[in-house]
Amino acid sequence: MMRFTMSQDTPGSTATAANPTQQGDALENLLHENRKFAPSEDFAANAVVGAEVYAEADADRPAFWAKQARELLTWDKDFTQALDWSNPPFAKWFVGGEVNAAYNALDRHVENGLGDRVAIYFEGEPGDSRAYTYAELTEEVKKAANAFESLGVAKGDRVAVYLPMIPEAVITLLACARIGAVHSVVFGGFSADALRSRIEDAEAKLVVTADGTYRRGKPSALKPAVDEALSREGDGNGHTVQNVVVVKRNGQDVDWTEGRDHWWADTVGAASAEHTAVGHDSEHPLFILYTSGTTGKPKGILHTTGGYLTQTAYTHKAVFDLHPETDVYWCTADVGWVTGHSYVAYAPLINGATQVMYEGTPDSPHQGRWWEIVQKYKVSILYTAPTAIRTFMKWGRDIPDKYDLSSIRVLGSVGEPINPEAWMWYRDVIGNSGAKQSPAPIVDTWWQTETGAQMIAPLPGVTATKPGSAQVPLPGIAVDVVDENGASVPNGHGGFLVIREPWPAMLRGIWGDPERFKETYWSRFETMYFAGDGAKKDEDGDIWLLGRVDDVMNISGHRLSTTEIESALVSHPAVAEAAVVGAADETTGQAVVAFVILRGDAVDSGDEIVQDLRNHVGKEIGPIAKPKIILVVPELPKTRSGKIMRRLLKDVAEGREAGDATTLADNTVMAQIAASLKK
Numbered sequence: 240m241m242r243f244t245m246s247q248d249t250p251g252s253t254a255t256a257a258n259p260t261q262q263g264d265a266l267e268n269l270l271h272e273n274r275k276f277a278p279s280e281d282f283a284a285n286a287v288v289g290a291e292v293y294a295e296a297d298a299d300r301p302a303f304w305a306k307q308a309r310e311l312l313t314w315d316k317d318f319t320q321a322l323d324w325s326n327p328p329f330a331k332w333f334v335g336g337e338v339n340a341a342y343n344a345l346d347r348h349v350e351n352g353l354g355d356r357v358a359i360y361f362e363g364e365p366g367d368s369r370a371y372t373y374a375e376l377t378e379e380v381k382k383a384a385n386a387f388e389s390l391g392v393a394k395g396d397r398v399a400v401y402l403p404m405i406p407e408a409v410i411t412l413l414a415c416a417r418i419g420a421v422h423s424v425v426f427g428g429f430s431a432d433a434l435r436s437r438i439e440d441a442e443a444k445l446v447v448t449a450d451g452t453y454r455r456g457k458p459s460a461l462k463p464a465v466d467e468a469l470s471r472e473g474d475g476n477g478h479t480v481q482n483v484v485v486v487k488r489n490g491q492d493v494d495w496t497e498g499r500d501h502w503w504a505d506t507v508g509a510a511s512a513e514h515t516a517v518g519h520d521s522e523h524p525l526f527i528l529y530t531s532g533t534t535g536k537p538k539g540i541l542h543t544t545g546g547y548l549t550q551t552a553y554t555h556k557a558v559f560d561l562h563p564e565t566d567v568y569w570c571t572a573d574v575g576w577v578t579g580h581s582y583v584a585y586a587p588l589i590n591g592a593t594q595v596m597y598e599g600t601p602d603s604p605h606q607g608r609w610w611e612i613v614q615k616y617k618v619s620i621l622y623t624a625p626t627a628i629r630t631f632m633k634w635g636r637d638i639p640d641k642y643d644l645s646s647i648r649v650l651g652s653v654g655e656p657i658n659p660e661a662w663m664w665y666r667d668v669i670g671n672s673g674a675k676q677s678p679a680p681i682v683d684t685w686w687q688t689e690t691g692a693q694m695i696a697p698l699p700g701v702t703a704t705k706p707g708s709a710q711v712p713l714p715g716i717a718v719d720v721v722d723e724n725g726a727s728v729p730n731g732h733g734g735f736l737v738i739r740e741p742w743p744a745m746l747r748g749i750w751g752d753p754e755r756f757k758e759t760y761w762s763r764f765e766t767m768y769f770a771g772d773g774a775k776k777d778e779d780g781d782i783w784l785l786g787r788v789d790d791v792m793n794i795s796g797h798r799l800s801t802t803e804i805e806s807a808l809v810s811h812p813a814v815a816e817a818a819v820v821g822a823a824d825e826t827t828g829q830a831v832v833a834f835v836i837l838r839g840d841a842v843d844s845g846d847e848i849v850q851d852l853r854n855h856v857g858k859e860i861g862p863i864a865k866p867k868i869i870l871v872v873p874e875l876p877k878t879r880s881g882k883i884m885r886r887l888l889k890d891v892a893e894g895r896e897a898g899d900a901t902t903l904a905d906n907t908v909m910a911q912i913a914a915s916l917k918k
């Protein structure tokens with residue numbers, strides 16, 4: 240059962256940062272984190288955005304966004320109205336405006352004399368590399384646009400994209416956007432079944448894929464999944480795909496369907512490099528991206544053009560303090576996820592930035608690969624996920640310490656709450672390399688596939704950052720934490736994260752299912768968007784994300800966050816990673832069950848370490864938070880975007896056969912856990 244109750248006065252909710260381990264403060268572990276790091280004077284003085292933006296945005300939100308839209312984008316036709324909210328929850332932004340995403344990401348930079356600036360430094364896993372200037376990337380996108388049109392793709396048609404992290408992925412997305420086709424990227428790690436259901440739901444006309452990619456030094460195939468997806472009859476009338484374009488990446492043998500399959504080099508390579516972009520309506524669909532919900536059927540999150548481009552570009556500039564002339568930006572997300580859409584394919588190029596794109600895994604061919612890349616390209620802005628940071632912690636600081644990371648000046652985090660220990664490690668080890676006057680600021684960015692762009696994050700030249708907190712709604716964004724009746728909670732209290740006002744990059748719906756859109760996001764609180772996350776306001780009013788509300792546990796009537804207990808466990812020197820679930824318990828309702836991975840150098844002393852960890856949690860949070868059971872495991876089940884699948888761990892904790900594990904990054908993990916528990 241999902242629990243939506245969250246009491247307004249959780250024990251200890253009035254705790255202050257000064258009394259970290261007092262008993263009554265059981266639930267306030269994260270709020271005890273009272274370190275604060277103000278931006279250096281130098282950083283603040285050179286920051287692209289100052290504190291005045293908050294007041295400016297508060298004075299008139301739509302006007303603030305209209306200003307950003309006109310400053311950051313070149314419109315073919317100016318808009319007449321910033322926001323039309325006459326039919327909530329269906330918003331229209333920049334009404335009447337016409338804009339072309341690809342023109343804004345490419346052609347205009349070339350026209351402005353920036354054609355020779357590097358747009359993408361591509362680094363292949365086997366060590367091949369290639370730089371694309373803005374002029375070159377523009378030419379490739381024009382060719383791809385012509386090629387797709389010659390294959391019958393027209394404005395409004397859907398194109399399924401099943402590609403690895405190679406430049407053709409960005410080229411494909413921008414080519415679709417250029418001609419007004421709606422892309423639907425399916426992450427390369429998803430199965431043929433998942434691909435087929437997404438192709439069918441969106442009724443895609445074209446699929447763009449590759450023979451394969453490289454994974455940990457070995458070729459890894461993609462095309463067979465496309466062949467399989469297209470060979471089966473679906474639930475409905477079968478698929479709508481007419482053509483498949485195949486990038487040759489790893490050269491492995493592929494099956495070929497004559498008439499349907501075309502090599503990228505033959506179609507795109509042979510196409511004309513002349514293509515004029517025309518403006519599309521501001522509300523023209525840009526893409527669909529499927530994301531899992533609480534039910535089995537993935538939701539096709541729909542984003543449109545003008546508002547999405549405006550907010551992604553603004554946040555990319557403001558949150559990362561982007562200086563496009565000098566910065567080298569690297570977002571490690573795969574294009575299969577929303578971060579790879581907003582902060583790889585669109586915003587950096589709209590802003591004329593130079594970015595790094597890496598195809599492979601962080602440990603191929605060695606565990607220093609990322610840091611080698613940072614050193615090679617002098618990366619100055621790095622944007623990654625806490626799960627990656629904790630993995631590097633596990634591998635040890637001596638690995639990054641071997642490289643020159645002194646170019647780094649801003650660090651970003653996204654995807655899940657970042658525990659204070661990982662935050663501090665990120666700052667001290669990655670952000671403080673070389674002879675820096677002060678370590679690079681960390682921006683913890685909260686947002687979702689549905690929000691399209693960052694919503695809560697510090698501004699690095701303005702905010703005094705706090706380890707583990709995303710802190711402040713961005714200018715022009717109305718975020719709040721409310722109780723179960725929708726009333727704003729006072730500082731020091733927890734509740735549900737909501738968004739009170741429409742924002743430019745908000746989802747416009749669920750593809751083909753307007754009712755589900757209303758039901759999922761707009762029915763819990765009538766006039767507010769319900770994000771599905773729990774959050775707390777600290778005494779300063781700063782926001783701390785506590786994980787999905789479906790992960791909130793109720794132990795003997797006390798609310799406990801999985802995140803808080805995980806954070807406590809990970810703060811123990813022997814623990815590398817931890818996942819906590821609430822398992823059904825006859826006496827207490829739910830009981831805390833923890834799964835931990837020990838650090839390489841920690842000794843698994845069996846009962847002793849378990850007792851030690853229980854005591855540690857008791858000390859960090861309070862006796863009620865002590866896990867009833869702690870299981871030492873070799874791995875944790877994670878999705879390909881790095882999220883722990885607690886549902887599967889809950890099955891283990893409750894003694895059930897583990898449920899559907901098809902979206903796991905590594906499908907052997909559940910067997911590894913089962914084997915380790917039998918020992």
Ligand code: 6R9
Pocket residue numbers: 530576577578652653654655656657683684685686687688689709770771772784785786787880
């Ligand atoms: C961008 C992305 C969205 C969910 C979201 C929340 C979690 C993302 C977070 C964070 C705490 C952050 N999440 N960023 N939690 N702090 N900085 O990840 O989109 O894949 O749709 O996931 O991820 O639970 O609701 P998506």
